[in-house]
Amino acid sequence: MTFKNSIHHELAIFEPYLAQSITIYTRCFSQQTQTVQQFVNEIEQTAQILSKLTQNDMAEFYSDRLILQYRTLQKGIERLKNKTHQNEKMRKKFQSSYRFPKNIHAMRPSKRLEEYKKALRLLNDKISWIIEQGYDAQTMDDKTYWQIKLQETDFRKQKCLDAIEKTEEELLKSR
Structure with missing residues (x-):
């Protein structure tokens, strides 16, 4: 598996959330609040830069940045999932005494x-x-x-x- 394919494979976990907007409080991305798709695009850009580097110092910097971006986005998604789960617990449910017959x-x-x-x-x-x-x-x-x-x-x-x-x-x- 190539480096690019490996990155795409790892980023696939974010697909269900691509349209969601989240806030990430680290400076590893260009903006703190944007859609998950935009964060994923930035991670892909970092991976692309890293794949083209030949100097070890720069490669180490970008690989650290890539790992930080990925882990930070993972944590942001976890917060989003927890918030969504809490909201669903707090939402009212429609109640009815009528029960449908089985068949x-x-x-x-x-x-x-x-x-x-x-x-x-x-x-x-x-x-x-x-x-x-x-x-x-x-x-x-x-x-x-x-x-x-x-x-x-x-x-x-x-x-x-x-x-x-x-x-x-x-x-x-x-x-």
């Missing part, structure tokens, strides 16, 4: 339709609740979190609507 698909069509409609009402309630949480969110991370939850719930609602439509068609055909 709703095996029910007779009229009962299945009734259960799908209950689920649709619940999903509509959840969407309203998520929108409210999004309005009340204080940080951009929280707003983004609730936006993603809204998209997920909208997708589930659409699947429920499709199931209702399919079940209604099935009922019409059987009559």
Whole structure:
């Protein structure tokens, strides 16, 4: 494996976080706050400079810098993960007393339709609740979190609507 490939392989652990913005409090990067992608680009630039050097003194300086940049970014990502995990623990959860039957698909069509409609009402309630949480969110991370939850719930609602439509068609055909 070449040096460049080895660096890319090591930097792959940061891929899930490339769009996230973090702050790093060391002077081994050009800026303290930027996206993980920008930090990764700087590490790649340092590796590129290091691969072209022939003088031992300069190579030692850039290899130390490369290691420091990598470890510092790792620590920054760990802080980001811990912060995200804490935020998720503190976020409210939607509560409902309704429990879905285990094998709703095996029910007779009229009962299945009734259960799908209950689920649709619940999903509509959840969407309203998520929108409210999004309005009340204080940080951009929280707003983004609730936006993603809204998209997920909208997708589930659409699947429920499709199931209702399919079940209604099935009922019409059987009559």
